[in-house]
Amino acid sequence: MKQILIVEDEKIIAELERDYLEAHGYKVEIAADGDSGLKLGMSGEYDLIILDLMLPRINGFDVCRQIREKHNVPILMVTAKKEDIDVIRGLGLGADDYITKPFKPGELVARVKAHLARYERLIGTKENKEQIRIHGLLIDYGARRVFVHDQEVILTTKEFDLLYFLALNPNRVFSKDQLFEKLWGMDALGDAQTVTVHIRKLREKIEIDASKSQYIETVWGAGYRFRL
Amino acid sequence: MKQILIVEDEKIIAELERDYLEAHGYKVEIAADGDSGLKLGMSGEYDLIILDLMLPRINGFDVCRQIREKHNVPILMVTAKKEDIDVIRGLGLGADDYITKPFKPGELVARVKAHLARYERLIGTKENKEQIRIHGLLIDYGARRVFVHDQEVILTTKEFDLLYFLALNPNRVFSKDQLFEKLWGMDALGDAQTVTVHIRKLREKIEIDASKSQYIETVWGAGYRFRL
DNA sequence: GTTGATTTAATAATTATTTAATAAATGCTT
DNA sequence: AAGCATTTATTAAATAATTATTAAATCAAC
Numbered sequence A, B: 001m002k003q004i005l006i007v008e009d010e011k012i013i014a015e016l017e018r019d020y021l022e023a024h025g026y027k028v029e030i031a032a033d034g035d036s037g038l039k040l041g042m043s044g045e046y047d048l049i050i051l052d053l054m055l056p057r058i059n060g061f062d063v064c065r066q067i068r069e070k071h072n073v074p075i076l077m078v079t080a081k082k083e084d085i086d087v088i089r090g091l092g093l094g095a096d097d098y099i100t101k102p103f104k105p106g107e108l109v110a111r112v113k114a115h116l117a118r119y120e121r122l123i124g125t126k127e128n129k130e131q132i133r134i135h136g137l138l139i140d141y142g143a144r145r146v147f148v149h150d151q152e153v154i155l156t157t158k159e160f161d162l163l164y165f166l167a168l169n170p171n172r173v174f175s176k177d178q179l180f181e182k183l184w185g186m187d188a189l190g191d192a193q194t195v196t197v198h199i200r201k202l203r204e205k206i207e208i209d210a211s212k213s214q215y216i217e218t219v220w221g222a223g224y225r226f227r228l
Numbered sequence C: 001g002t003t004g005a006t007t008t009a010a011t012a013a014t015t016a017t018t019t020a021a022t023a024a025a026t027g028c029t030t
Numbered sequence D: 001a002a003g004c005a006t007t008t009a010t011t012a013a014a015t016a017a018t019t020a021t022t023a024a025a026t027c028a029a030c
Helices: A011-023 A034-042 A062-071 A081-092 A104-124 A157-168 A174-185 A192-207 B012-024 B034-042 B058-068 B083-092 B105-122 B157-168 B174-183 B193-206
Strands: A003-007 A028-030 A048-052 A076-081 A097-100 A131-134 A137-142 A145-148 A152-154 A217-219 A223-226 B005-007 B027-031 B048-054 B073-077 B097-100 B130-135 B137-140 B146-148 B151-153 B217-221 B224-225
Touching: A003 A011, A011 A028, A011 A104, A028 A034, A034 A048, A034 A062, A048 A062, A048 A104, A048 B027, A062 A076, A062 A131, A076 A081, A076 A104, A081 A097, A097 A104, A104 B105, A131 A157, A137 A157, A157 A174, A157 A192, A174 A192, A174 A223, A192 A217, A192 B105, B005 B012, B005 B034, B005 B137, B012 B027, B012 B105, B027 B034, B027 B151, B034 B048, B034 B058, B048 B058, B048 B105, B058 B073, B073 B083, B073 B105, B083 B097, B105 B217, B137 B157, B157 B174, B157 B193, B174 B224, B193 B217
Parallel strands: A003 A028, A003 A048, A048 A076, A076 A097, B005 B027, B005 B048, B048 B073, B073 B097
Antiparallel strands: A131 A137, A137 A145, A145 A152, A217 A223, B130 B137, B137 B146, B146 B151, B217 B224
16 A cells, blocks of 8 residues: 655645545555654655645755655645746756645545556556456456466466566566565575476466467576566 | 657647757657657657647547557646646546646746656666667667567677676777676686677677677777767 | 475576687788 | 788687476475
């Protein structure tokens, strides 16, 4: 679940925003002044920050600039005056979007959603997809079931995790060590060789012809890649 | 220099935009309909795309969606009606920003600048560019794939590393020893002659005519250089 | 305890990399 | 401009590294 930080001194507005965002499935926290907003924002715990320009103690400009120096988190600036927008933009603070009060709550939610989507697209911290369909393959994450051309294949836990992770990041190469760390946990003790064996079994089950894999490609010297 | 594509059927507007952007140091090309806009946009040669919603042949929605499926390039949507913006946002096409006609040219430039800056912040850190495109060459780092004029060529690990490193630092000459140290590690034991052989194989694969290299130049007595 | 999943280990198969030897090209000296 | 020294290109063979496969051992769930 995505975490959002609202930095806003007007309690009524902050809570209104929070309610709307929570209704759309986000986890929200509120900071009531620039000081605490900066402190929380710098923690790096949030996926997006909504930042009011006019704040007690430290103003929105400086909060934005300082957070931006350290983190790439999307920042949405909220201003009372439309004219401010050009000024802010001109300052090049690194805010990602600007929205003027009063705004329709739906608009805020739409922008939040759009920015989170873009950020995911660019950075690749993907949220779990419920279903993935590629070519003849259907991976149902909730049910943990996999179908190849409408024919169910039974996978073990590790096989499923492996397939799901690769399919979630298609076309990207992951080394055996990366896969091992991703799926077994970084402190797991063991050999990346086990990845090889699981890939082998997985292919046996989902590939028509194991010798020329259509889904999972071997990238020699680099790792494996799910072909899109 | 950043390349911008304007997809806009109204010639007057397109040229106005172009003039302003060129005055700010951008290289601009114009596509006058959805068809050619899509084709150019899909080439991946541009750093940003300005896309009008109403277009002949293929509308802006579909152009945006299709480009977005393949590329992460920032897309700015231009609409005539302010009311459209919420509709577009709701569709989740993956556009990065929205601007309504008529707009002050300064505003367009400011947004273009802001989006390019954000994009660089997130992606274009020279240390690990996700994709490099030069002339007909596309190097996809994450997928570890290389295309020459949309034709994939299969490279080995060392060949890929070599090409990627050189392309990341175009126009700069590296001696064989420097390359060996960079790619093999400073404590690697071995001969820089192996670099020569890898360059040879790399050229064989990516150069049209191996005798007159278009990508990797030999600088006699100094080393190799990726020609920009 | 039995079953099935996972890991380890050993070996085979495949592919990449390096070495080495020779040819070709370039620059320098006279 | 010819000849020599140096650097780079080319090629093939030898070596090294990586991945695939298989079977047996270990582990975990029921």
